Amino acid sequence: MIFQKSFLTLTFTLFSFLPPISQSEDLSPWGNMSPKKIYLEAPSASLSYFPRPSYRPVWKFPESQSEEIKAFLLTILTPEEVKYLENSEVGIQQLEGEVRVYPTVSFIRQLSREKKRKIYQKLAQYRANPFHYQPVFLHADSVEEWFGNNRLPASSIALLKELAYPIGSSLAFSDVSAFLSISGSVAQEESYWKALSRNYSMIIELAVDEGTDLEALKNYWTIDGRLESATIIFETFTRDGGKTTFDINQMLPSIPRKYYNSFPTLRSGAAGTFPNGFWTSLNFFSFLPDPAFSDWTEVIPYLKKRYSPAEEPYRYGDLILFRSPSMDRPVHACVYLADDLVFTKNGISILEPWVIMHLPHVIDRFSVRELPEVQVWRRNPPSQQ
Amino acid sequence: MRSSLQKFPLILLSLILFGEIDLVLAQNANGSGESRVVVPGQNRDATKTFSGPWGTISFREAIIEAPEWAISDGRWLANWQEGTVWRFQGNIPQFRQVLETARFSLSEIGVLTNPPTLRNFGTHLEIYPPENILLNIPRQSRGYLYSKLKTKGERDLYEVPIQLAPGGVSRISNSKTSISPDIVDLITQLTYTRRTGILYISDLHYIAGKAKSDEERLRIAQFISREPTGTATLSLDIPQEERSNLLSYWSARGKNTTAETILSSSLENPEITSLDLSHILPSLPKRLLNTYANQHSSIGIRHPNCYATALSFFEDELSPQLVETLQPDISNRYSPASRPWQFGDLVVILSSSGQWLHTCNYIAGEILFTKNGKNPERPWVIQTMDDVFASYLREDSVTVAFFRLRE
Structure with missing residues (x-):
């Protein structure tokens, strides 16, 4: 409880203490980085484990009554729109312990963004609506940017543009049924399904030249020499001075280096649990991962033992913990690298790769139902481990 | 069996040293097979480029030095x-x-x-x-x-x-x-x-x-x-029609899923004109490259050797059973390989009596992934064939055989 209080303000101040992206590179303790974005799509084999939803969109309201849902919909939709839903092929269906609404694709398409946002906020409370509970995220200013020029046909891009809605600085998308329904063939449907698994990551090169303060840069990326392998690699590539570049990948500790830009396999869960953000962050400095760290209940006790609340300036290796205020528990963790970049695995799914992302985008991912509290922890020095 | 292997004798008939420069006279052994002159004392070019089915890969040499904690032979x-x-x-x-x-x-x-x-x-x-x-x-x-x-x-x-x-x-x-x-x-x-x-x-x-x-x-x-070690970068500035060949080479018939994922995505971004090899390697060598064995990767005082490294190339972790193996049995998993060599092929250096002197893995061009010796002060590195072969030229002539992991 004490630590909760000490972190309370961080939710609101996080972005103010993170150095702005436009900060002069020469002054940045992390040096001259050149991140380049890549898009990772889940392997087809992994996607095949996930059944695709039907073409017919359905909104599920567990533990509800139809009158209650109708009343809810009337707070957002016009009476005509609610009537339209009632009079559609299936109508508003009352099942045992659940109400289902079957909007048509054309109905969803004509809904305004604001109406959609309000309804989807409600649907996101229920795991029964998997793509509302955890939408597909498009971390880009536009749908076109996210999918590039040739990945999807123009008609699909147009539909996505209509149906995507903003969460923070990202676009979210929940109408997977509607999207798959416009595919023209099984092959195209599989291709669309794969396209929706897109995540982005970064390839980052670090450039040094005659003017670089190598000692300061080494201290940053090796955490004052505590990262032994990073120290060796940094010295190997900078010992002779001059202008050179090397990939940040090689500076990462063993576990993140191994998993960076890859997807978990079924083998990853052979021990009984799959890696998630907690597993990734708490094992960040380990050589042999502790599978227990996938369990959120392990997180706070471990942090209290090995980490301390961090103060700015935040630095490489700091653990960023997301807490749900309503559930009063951690919901995600990632590791700060530099600038606003973090190493993260967003969730336990095998469709979620280990990536380097902008922190605000990671926050968006965990803001579907509520804005998380963000806390920053730093690993204790060896003498206090 | 051995006669069917692709191998080339490394021939050294006479060696005369003048300071740091070695003079080697060599000739083809028995006029058969493929021979290569290896000059252990010779300094190498710092930068090399190799083109082939792997695309174009540039190798830039760097010198790696063991950290204090890894100095065991002191x-x-x-x-x-x-x-x-x-x-x-x-x-x-x-x-x-x-x-x-x-x-x-x-x-x-x-x-x-x-x-x-x-x-x-x-x-x-x-x-x-x-x-x-x-x-x-x-x-x-x-x-x-x-x-x-x-x-x-x-x-x-x-x-x-x-x-x-x-x-x-x-x-x-x-x-x-x-x-x-x-x-x-x-x-x-x-x-x-x-x-x-x-x-x-x-x-x-x-x-x-x-x-x-x-x-x-x-x-x-x-x-x-x-x-010596180095950085190797793969050029992604290639025509559309050659991309599938590139993916095919590095994915090693599906054994290296890392490469498939990272290469397909990097090829999408025209700003990424080259990619560091460390991204493309399978998870184990990706993790080990340019590092030294530590207490976690060792079993007591038994440190990972070349066999554990090379035979675990496509695996998730180093095989502990292989850490102290003197000459592993590969007959169940590998077949003799012929040219063109492929990503991950097992490279075995053999003495004249057939004893295994060293194993490592073929990457592309003249580049190998290797751990030269089991001592902890020997890192996992990428080196050119000449460097690796020169380190194991312990007899006037040794042979090199290539093996491929079966499907």
Whole structure:
């Protein structure tokens, strides 16, 4: 409880203490980085484990009554729109312990963004609506940017543009049924399904030249020499001075280096649990991962033992913990690298790769139902481990 | 079985050393097979480019140095004050014979075979060579003499010398060092070769005595641990029609899913014109590249060796069963491979008697992924074929065989 209080303000101040992206590179303790974005799509084999939803969109309201849902919909939709839903092929269906609404694709398409946002906020409370509970995220200013020029046909891009809605600085998308329904063939449907698994990551090169303060840069990326392998690699590539570049990948500790830009396999869960953000962050400095760290209940006790609340300036290796205020528990963790970049695995799914992302985008991912509290922890020095 | 393997003898007929430059005369063995001249003492080009089914890969050399914690072969660091002691398992006439064959002068032989320089323990001789003699032994003579020094007791640096990286001091000192130029010169002076041209150093007790501090002695240990590695970058500036070939090569028939994921995505971004090899390697070598074995990757004092490394190339973790294997049985998992060699192929260097001297993995072009030796001060690196082969040219001729993991 004490630590909760000490972190309370961080939710609101996080972005103010993170150095702005436009900060002069020469002054940045992390040096001259050149991140380049890549898009990772889940392997087809992994996607095949996930059944695709039907073409017919359905909104599920567990533990509800139809009158209650109708009343809810009337707070957002016009009476005509609610009537339209009632009079559609299936109508508003009352099942045992659940109400289902079957909007048509054309109905969803004509809904305004604001109406959609309000309804989807409600649907996101229920795991029964998997793509509302955890939408597909498009971390880009536009749908076109996210999918590039040739990945999807123009008609699909147009539909996505209509149906995507903003969460923070990202676009979210929940109408997977509607999207798959416009595919023209099984092959195209599989291709669309794969396209929706897109995540982005970064390839980052670090450039040094005659003017670089190598000692300061080494201290940053090796955490004052505590990262032994990073120290060796940094010295190997900078010992002779001059202008050179090397990939940040090689500076990462063993576990993140191994998993960076890859997807978990079924083998990853052979021990009984799959890696998630907690597993990734708490094992960040380990050589042999502790599978227990996938369990959120392990997180706070471990942090209290090995980490301390961090103060700015935040630095490489700091653990960023997301807490749900309503559930009063951690919901995600990632590791700060530099600038606003973090190493993260967003969730336990095998469709979620280990990536380097902008922190605000990671926050968006965990803001579907509520804005998380963000806390920053730093690993204790060896003498206090 | 062996005759069906793709192999090429590394032939070395004669080796004459002139300073750091080696002259090697070689010819094709029996006029059959494929031969390659390997020159252990030769310095290499720092940058190379290889094109082929893998695309175009550029290799830029860097010199990696063991960290303090990885220096395990530092017995001399603990007892350097004992000074230089040669131990000879034999009598004085036999030792005299060795010195004569090594072309020591009569006066030098006189000094080295009489007290106080020599002490006869009955079971063996101990010789405490004067500085002027120690420093002025010609390289060939030093190599011959030191090959004759051994006792029944603990194996010392004369019996098990420290092997320097191919190219020797002139190569490893291309990269800055904090040890003094005088010490570097001394190491150069005391470097010697045996028959096949591999470069060794044994006189570390003497060199340590010339260092100014324990700190410098440690730096010397790190300096002689240096070996070449590098960065390799794959060009992604390729025509659309060649992309599937590139993906096919690096994904190794589905065994390297990492490559498939990262290459497909990187090829989408026109800003990414090249990709560091460390992104493309399977998860295990990706994790190990340019690192040293630590207590976590070792089993007690058993450290990962070349077999555990090479045979685990496509695996998730190093196989602990292979860590101490002297000659693993690969017959169930691998088949002899022929050209064109493929990503991840197992490369085995064999002695003339068929004993495995080393294994590593083929990457592309002339680049191999290797851990040269099981000592923790030997890192996992990428090196050129010439460098790896030169390190294991322990006989006049050794052979190299390629194997491929079965589907």
